[in-house]
Amino acid sequence: MYEDRCMDTYATQFFNGHLFAKIGDDLWIIDTGAPTSFGDPDILTIGTLEFSVASDFMGMNASALVEFIDHPVAGLLGMDVLGKFDLLIDAPRSRLVLSTETLDLQGTTIPCDSVTGIPTVEVQIDGHFNNWFFDTGAQVSYWQDDSIADYPDAGDLTDFFPGFGEFTTQTHYVTIELAGSEFSFRCGSLPGLLGMSLSMAGVNGILGSEILKGRVTGFFPRRNQLVLGVAETASGSLPHSSWAKWYDFAYEHSFGAFYTQLTDLTIRKITDIVDAPAQVVDFGAGTGRLAIPMGLEGYSVTAVEPCPGMLDQLKSKPDSNGINAVLSSMQDFESERKFDLAICVFTVLLYLPNEGELMRALRAAHNALVYGGRLLIDIPSKQIFRSYQHSDPDLEREITITDQGNDVFLYFENTLIHTDDGTSSYTDQFPIRYWPQSTVRDLLDKAGFSLVSDLSDHFTGSGCQYWLMEKRRG
Incomplete structure (x- = not known):
């Protein structure tokens, strides 16, 4: 799948659409859609490298981040740090690989560009080309186009953005094409000023974290490449x-x-x-x-x-x-x-x-x-x-259903269970028809x-x- 070279591997988990990695004793959100990292502590060590981390970004600090996502987190890793590495995001095995050496992955290669330090990819919808940010910090994808209302309803979603705060959007299931492969994702619309900021950057959408689930994804920013491995089930396991x-x-x-x-x-x-x-x-x-x-x-x-x-x-x-x-x-x-x-x-x-x-x-x-x-x-x-989320004091459950085409869907689940004995977690992924x-x-x-x-x-x-x-x- 990928070669074992000089690299550092970290445990990951998805919660409410956000990708977390445990680095040292702390959880960090992995966010390719953020140009700047922030959090507490102010020094982060990855392998042999040390990075200075700002205490806040656009008015958002670690405490505010915890409040928005309702989950413990030390901070957010943006492209100022992630851009120094080759990344392999291995959702089926719940791990993240960061390497300063070149990594390779077999799969569909998608060329990337960047705007204000954030990676962009070309997305095709109904024969029309769109320029979208690739944002692993986004719970769902976003598409700034009035025709989104013509697509099947997928319910409301509450999200947040540094410098803007919390907002609610109506979402829809939209079929997009990436490098010749079709995917059906839950897409929302960004409110007023946020949507305008995308337009000013020449971007009209965001490809969120749903693309990562159930597969190994390679993100190689130093080579301007995003590589999608084949969606897979957990090796040797049966559903549940x-x-x-x-x-x-x-x-x-x-x-x-x-x-x-x-x-x-x-x-x-x-x-x-x-x-x-x-x-x-x-x-x-x-x-x-x-x-x-x-x-x-x-x-x-x-x-x-x-x-x-x-x-x-x-x-x-x-x-x-x-x-x-x-x-x-x-x-x-x-x-x-x-x-x-x-x-x-x-x-x-x-x-x-x-x-x-x-x-x-x-x-x-x-x-x-x-x-x-x-x-x-x-x-x-x-x-x-359809994708589903549930949260109560004892259970935090997130299920993502991704359309693979031809009436086949990929089921991906990430769940945390809180009992008197502590917190347990599990992931599962398998195809359904x-x-x-x-x-x-x-x-x-x-x-x-x-x-x-x-x-x-x-x-x-x-x-x-x-x-x-x-x-x-x-």
Whole structure:
């Protein structure tokens, strides 16, 4: 990927769209969009080099920075320091490499220029060329163009800028092209004076930190190059494996009553479909969100889950006795036992990467059922493929969903968990897939299922279509 030369490596984390690096005992924001570094202490050592750091920049000091971002930080590293190095920002492994020697990275090379010491890149939108700042300190990207309002809404965002303070912007999902590759990013508009300052510099947008997530990025300011490595998943890991022990905690805190209500509603619908003690197979069972309550209702439950850590969490719960826990993906599941009901809900389909794997999964469900057996399945709508943030005293969770094209998205999560024992953190990244309802319906038919009823009205607000299918004879 990149060569191991004379370099210094620092642990990183993303929080609220900002990239932090731990240098010594302190966290610093890595901000290529700032010409000047500032913070406390006033001397920063990187490798064998020492840098004098200003106490403030445009009225912003370390204390004000902490207040704005609501996260401990010693200061901000701008281009006066970063410009002395070659940088490798390795999001999948949560590390930053700084080197005074030349580093190389395989990937898409994007030429850079600079305006007032800040790097710029050429961005194409709908065939029109734009000049944007490359700003790793920006939570999202920005585009100063009235036509941004024509793009899909992505919600409001509160951001800040030194010398200007805090502001709120409406954001939209905009597809941009960089060196021939397409990306879909959340973009906002800068208010009045900030937008004017960009225009005066001959720039009409900002490429924010979202471009960094899920990949290794090389920024080589001394050679005027930005290099985007291929988006990747965590090496050798399955989705959720890095945070299986925190899975329930994260979801209960993130979604609260809705999480519990959707679970209860699903259990009630299952009891309407088939009576206990029916045989039920739960695909993508996770930590037992449905399997354990079904067991308590008197059903004979087989929980199928591909992630060992998630299955271990299920089996560790007191009420898991009697649950048949099977380590397997849905598409690889085989059983001599035949089931009365198969369950494939809570967005299991989005983990299936291509049509071949989706068909294998549906056939596995078909093979597992008795004739006349039912399949309860949900089909995630495209509206759930959106970035998400949650913050409370116990949990700081940031999920970024990046459109990779052809209905494939990259999921990237960075989360901090605060307990009485201290602070823990995890990151995760993996591809997910949007499946049009027409495609799923066609493959269900080919797999041997018929539609019994559309239950979507019973699950309003879930972001999914819910279908009850029946295994046909012949």
